[in-house]
Amino acid sequence: MLRDGETKEQRVTEAGPPTLPARADHTAIRRNNLELTLRRLALTPGLSRADLASGTGLTRATVTRLVAELIELGLVREGTVSSLRRVGRPGTPLSIDGRHVLAIGLEVNVDYIAILVTDLGGREVLRDECEFDCVSAGPDGSVRAAIDLCHRAIRRVRNRRHDRQPVIVGVAAAIAGLVDSRGGVVIEAPNLEWRDYPFGAVLHHGLRLDGAPVRVGNDANFAALAEFRTGAWAGTADLIYVAGEVGIGGGIISGGRPLLGTRGFGGEVGHIRVDPAGPRCHCGRRGCWEALIGLSAVLRSAGISTPSGTHPRTMLETLVRRGHDGDQRALDAFERLGRDVGVGAAMLGNIFDPSVIILGGYFVALEEWVLPRARRELMKGMLGSRDPTPDLSVSGLGFTAAARGAALHAMDAVLSDPATLLASPLQ
Numbered sequence: 001m002l003r004d005g006e007t008k009e010q011r012v013t014e015a016g017p018p019t020l021p022a023r024a025d026h027t028a029i030r031r032n033n034l035e036l037t038l039r040r041l042a043l044t045p046g047l048s049r050a051d052l053a054s055g056t057g058l059t060r061a062t063v064t065r066l067v068a069e070l071i072e073l074g075l076v077r078e079g080t081v082s083s084l085r086r087v088g089r090p091g092t093p094l095s096i097d098g099r100h101v102l103a104i105g106l107e108v109n110v111d112y113i114a115i116l117v118t119d120l121g122g123r124e125v126l127r128d129e130c131e132f133d134c135v136s137a138g139p140d141g142s143v144r145a146a147i148d149l150c151h152r153a154i155r156r157v158r159n160r161r162h163d164r165q166p167v168i169v170g171v172a173a174a175i176a177g178l179v180d181s182r183g184g185v186v187i188e189a190p191n192l193e194w195r196d197y198p199f200g201a202v203l204h205h206g207l208r209l210d211g212a213p214v215r216v217g218n219d220a221n222f223a224a225l226a227e228f229r230t231g232a233w234a235g236t237a238d239l240i241y242v243a244g245e246v247g248i249g250g251g252i253i254s255g256g257r258p259l260l261g262t263r264g265f266g267g268e269v270g271h272i273r274v275d276p277a278g279p280r281c282h283c284g285r286r287g288c289w290e291a292l293i294g295l296s297a298v299l300r301s302a303g304i305s306t307p308s309g310t311h312p313r314t315m316l317e318t319l320v321r322r323g324h325d326g327d328q329r330a331l332d333a334f335e336r337l338g339r340d341v342g343v344g345a346a347m348l349g350n351i352f353d354p355s356v357i358i359l360g361g362y363f364v365a366l367e368e369w370v371l372p373r374a375r376r377e378l379m380k381g382m383l384g385s386r387d388p389t390p391d392l393s394v395s396g397l398g399f400t401a402a403a404r405g406a407a408l409h410a411m412d413a414v415l416s417d418p419a420t421l422l423a424s425p426l427q
């Protein structure tokens with residue numbers, strides 16, 4: 001365990017005891033040092049061996065040996081020395097390579113399944129999406145469709161030219177619902193109408209990817225992770241992501257870490273009660289934020305009916321068109337939507353004091369109508385807000401945020417323990 005105020009770097013450097021450590025300690029230290037080196041480079045590409053040594057507190061000799069191992073594995077590569085660096089002897093810049101080390105992120109939502117593959121450096125390798133009615137198909141049919149999408153993606157990746165054979169090191173699936181992430185079980189997904197389904201185990205069995213653990217998590221939590229790592233607000237220690245779909249999900253990053261709660265169910269912002277006299281929610285209660293600002297609610301409020309068999313997301317274009325046409329009913333609906341978004345955002349703002357609340361999913365398409373009104377309402381509801389904090393913004397990651405976050409999460413396990421790649425031959 002780390003003590004308060006202690007960094008992992010300190011733990012590793014302090015771990016050098018005066019007497020010879022046991023063999024197990026050697027292994028643990030090496031593992032920690034590999035992780036440390038790789039994470040530093042993931043965070044700041046271009047560091048030299050000397051930079052790594054001074055930044056981590058490891059000796060120059062240790063860093064040189066670790067980097068050699070990582071280069072040998074194709075996880076790190078050397079760049080060319082820049083002539084711009086005039087002070088001291090220029091070191092060779094290092095960066096994460098690992099273009100053959102791949103993680104799959106999946107998003108299984110009400111009417112589509114999306115996949116996004118990233119490499120070790122977090123670079124997008126491939127993305128794909130299929131429309132799929134996961135409610136009618138049920139969890140068994142949906143997991144089969146997800147497996148087909150994965151296999152198609154793997155075939156496409158393998159058909160490309162590579163210096164090294166690509167290897168899938170992890171898979172994570174983002175589900176719109178409450179998920180027991182340790183067991184990979186979807187506990188309750190009201191909008192999908194699934195309950196107690198062992199999604200992770202079924203997906204793992206169907207994929208048959210040895211050496212690639214399968215993880216399952218909540219979609220908005222993964223989307224928040226993607227914003228924190230790669231979005232316009234990357235690196236912001238306190239941010240909240242609000243996923244606008246048929247339902248409303250939320251993911252909270254607090255102090256640079258996901259806030260998941262005791263059971264991992266934290267962040268269900270869609271069910272804060274914004275208006276006790278409001279409409280009935282999918283969850284059975286009344287006046288939840290989701291019942292006011294979920295896409296179905298907004299379509300109803302704008303007088304747009306969704307023909308049976310059609311998913312609300314396909315009606316989003318109609319809603320946007322009516323906005324552009326100046327349709328009064330749509331504009332009134334946007335006005336109410338802006339107000340209700342702002343009222344709920346102020347509740348979150350007062351509790352968590354984030355730097356920014358990011359609206360994702362369908363909100364992105366309605367930004368121009370909703371955001372100004374929502375910002376005013378948010379500021380009205382915030383205590384101690386002489387400066388406009390939190391900011392309210394829309395996501396730049398679009399509908400890929402959850403799948404991207406899932407892939408980053410799956411890759412985290414490799415960054416945390418690169419030794420697993422050293423220990424086992426690549427697939």
Ligand SMILES: [Zn+2]
Nearest residue numbers: 271281283288
């Ligand atoms: Zn509810």
